[in-house]
Amino acid sequence: MKEYAVVYEWANTNYSAYVPDLPGCTSTGETLEEIQKNITEAIQIYLDELREDGLPLPEPTTHVSMVQVAA
16 A cells, blocks of 8 residues: 655635646545545546556655744
8 A cells, every 4th residue: 555645725716636746646626525535536546547557656755744934
């Protein structure tokens, strides 16, 4: 099982998400719960298509963390 970092962004009317280690793997949703479900499905489809094409699955290399700064 692989674990990929996902970036979620609020886009004024909905959420968008992308996976830095899977170029072009994106999704949208109206709520955070919906976008989490949608991006999970998008990742699975992305990986399934790579397998069908006989291509290697990218290794996760992106690491994320939160950093606090004075605002």
